[in-house]
Amino acid sequence: MVKQKWLWLVVVALLIISIPGLVNRWNVETSSNNYEIIIPYDEILHVAENSELSVDTVLSRLKEAGLTTVSIEPSSLEELEEQGVLAVYDEYELKSLLLFSPFKDEFDGKKGLYVSIPEDPDFRDFLKDVIQPDEIVIGDVPFYFLPKNNGNYYIDTPIGYNVAAIEKINSHGLMHIFRAKNDEEHVNENIVDQLVSFKNENVSGILGIGEEMIGYGLSVEDKNIHHQIVKRLKDAGYYYYSIDGDNKKQRGEEVFAKATDYDIIRLISMDINKESKLNVPEGVDRSIRAIKERNIKSFFWHIREKGNAEENLDETIRYITDVQAKMEKTAPHFTPGAPILFDKISVPSWVTALVLLSGIIFTYIMSELVRSQILRLLATGFMVLLAGAYFVLDRLLFIQAFALVIACITPIYAVIKASNGSTKIRNILVQYVKAVGISLIGIAIVIGLLNGNGFISGYEAFRGVKLVYIVPIAGIALFVLLNWTNIGSGGLKTGIKQTGLLLDKEIKFWHLLVAVIVAAVGMFYMMRTGNFGPVSGLELKLRQLIEDILYVRPRTKEFLIGFPLFVLALYVMGIHRKLGMIFLIPGVIGFLSIVNTFTHLHIPIGISLLRTFYSVVLGFVVGLVFILIYKVLSHYYAKAKRYMETP
Known part of the structure; x- marks a missing residue:
């Protein structure tokens, strides 16, 4: 335990020392x-x-x-004609116009475009320079002529920008x-x-x-x-x-x-x-x-x-x-006013190295969830390899993979490490803050690594967003299953035997019904991830109202679903641990979601911090309401049960 505390102190110290990288990003975004x-x-x-x-x-x-x-x-010749700069005729149109004029015999009917010469000398020079037309005269009217098969310019080919339009715009x-x-x-x-x-x-x-x-x-x-x-x-x-x-x-x-x-x-x-x-x-x-x-x-x-x-x-x-x-x-x-380009975000190599080192130590700490020391060392070694590959090969892919691992594991570790049930609000708050704190450390590592103009401009990105939505839920579901069945509590052989017994159990109709419901909820959950999920008109209005009041809207899945259910899980676990653990599965959504918030690197870091603050505070308050509702329902359930058992 003492050793782990020192490791935590080292991780926090490394992140504090590497803060200049994030400060640079903050200053660039706010300027x-x-x-x-x-x-x-x-x-x-x-x-x-x-x-x-x-x-x-x-x-x-x-x-x-x-x-x-x-x-x-x-503009093309066609568009310049629409703008009144010139007129364009093909051989048939011009022949029709000359039919009743004394110059009809002077027209030889060559196929191509006949362009009236613009009054503006700048346009005349521009056309001669770009499309290089032949100059002809029909009667006493001069034209620019482009043969039909000239191979370069046609009536709809872009030839350049309207200088007169530019001057008109600038004059205003x-x-x-x-x-x-x-x-x-x-x-x-x-x-x-x-x-x-x-x-x-x-x-x-x-x-x-x-x-x-x-x-x-x-x-x-x-x-x-x-x-x-x-x-x-x-x-x-x-x-x-x-x-x-x-x-x-x-x-x-x-x-x-x-x-x-x-x-x-x-x-x-x-x-x-x-x-x-x-x-x-x-x-x-x-x-x-x-x-x-x-x-x-x-x-x-x-x-x-x-x-x-x-x-x-x-x-x-x-x-x-x-x-x-x-x-x-x-x-x-x-x-x-004229948009201002972002200044360059300076992230020295030593800052990146410190963040990678903190991530490696953080991975070792989180790997305590696996009881095998060999697996812990393998996991940590894998992160060391990713960090080394980044510096040796200078490939962004390795640092993105490193960040993805941290982002996927952090919510799992945060929830499990803080899953100490209690019926006392003070104790629940302590565990809640612990889980949020662990999540923020993981977030600091991710955004400390994925930092720079390529990320805030949207050209470089965090890769694996969907995995951050899936892996933590699967991880907590596995954690709950292992605790419910005691698989793994007696060693590898016992775990294999218990797994075999579990798989050998008879599947009943209600099992299938639960599976269908879980699958439906999962599909809806995945559809709602990202920025383009289906949203009702009423929800859009409520979102806008919240945004107008708070400046930025906290995520619904955080303050109305994930965090409140995690708070409820801690309370119920203080009464009935196995029952309460069920709520940890949806409860992890709050933590994976705040990690996901910061992986949208084109969003200003200040906005992500404010949004997360709102979610954490409101989520705890809503969680207290959930506890109150649970107490009321439990009271009436117990009362109804006693009534049914009375002869």
């Missing part, structure tokens, strides 16, 4: 407090084209509401970002040339279009070209936007992220045209939650396309103003 709202320029044009408002009026109203940024996509005091998609090599090269030349203080970000980053390819040659594009954009001073959500990252985006040491802005996209349930209040709540809980600093809002254009503009303005109003009320430290 990036700007957010921006982005609206696409083509949707602004759509409003102007379908209303009595000019583009300048729309931009002015959006700016007054609080819009910070406008996104611009590269708005920032802009460029959007770019992967296309043919010559198109990509042209777009990258423009991106480099257009870089100034008003633009720093690039947001991708489609599933692939510009320049992405699978062949060796394509990969080389992609790396060259990434280098040019990086050297020009651009950062990249990463769209939040499952399967939203572009292929090739990670190459840019790593090349820039994760100079990435996380963005949430909300398209009211595609999401039937999305409205302004939901969009506002989603935006506030994103910046508070997921390090997201950019909100991309799409203007509604159907219906009255001016009403759709008013709806967008309402979203912008409501975001700012609610932000000032609930999270005033966040302010509108």
